[in-house]
Amino acid sequence: MSEESINASIEEAEEFFTNIVHKPQKRQLRVGADGMTAFDRNKRPTDMKLCREARWLYLLSFQKMGIDSLVKTAYEDADSYEFSSARTALLEAIKGWKCKTLFTAEKFFIVFYWAAPIVDYDKSSEKGKWYLRNVYANLAAEVKLYLDLVERSDSMRETNSCWDEIRDLWDVLGDSEDGKVVAGAMVENFMARKMKAQIEAEAAEYLK
Incomplete structure (x- = not known):
């Protein structure tokens, strides 16, 4: 330009x-x-x-x-x-x-409404906030793909298959082995196996 x-x-x-x-x-x-x-x-x-x-x-x-x-x-x-x-x-x-x-905490709790009584986002640690943002972002991305598919597809089988993938993702959102969310307050065992510097570097990248 x-x-x-x-x-x-x-x-x-x-x-x-x-x-x-x-x-x-x-x-x-x-x-x-x-x-x-x-x-x-x-x-x-x-x-x-x-x-x-x-x-x-x-x-x-x-x-x-x-x-x-x-x-x-x-x-x-x-x-x-x-x-x-x-x-x-x-x-x-x-x-x-x-x-x-x-991302906003309000949007997060609209989706994860059942977590509102037990999680105070504003008072959470930076790693905790990073974990919540990752959960939200990964789920939001998958749902967006599903909605786009529904809009352009005439195949009920294809859309049902995509919805099944979302449900499968839900089951592993906090699973470190899945690679979707790789750190956070709820995966302490996984965090313990990582070098502190690596955790902080990843957190800093996502917090930008």
Whole structure:
């Protein structure tokens, strides 16, 4: 994508969403003696502008397309550290937007309603939250595949077979051997067989 098309896409997104979404009021940030907020000191103006424009692009398409071209408008040398760093930061941010949008504790307890009296998601450990998110994500993915199949298939046998696969998955959602959910508070024996560093690395990856 050219710089012109990137700018056009951003302007198109801003114009389209201005009329249908309410822009939040800017929060008052604490300003230090030097006139800078902590956020300002830790983030360069160029990167702040890139992040803002990436939000517009992502809101328009919900795809990562155009990120490289967007970064190139600020850092022309694609082989430079600045380009690589900014690109990585934006991709990680997009991954976070997606994960945080798709999962909420409320959605989890709509599905696993019977767990609500015994699980407090907000007070759970990070590994516990990671486990719950994995259970939810894997089940949601399988159900989505099933619904897509129902929509496009005329075969009752095929859809019934797919539904049976979902029921089979349910039985092994917490089974470490299945490879669907590989850690969490409910699989302590499996966690004990793993190196602590590996567990933390996997948790960090899923928490992004």
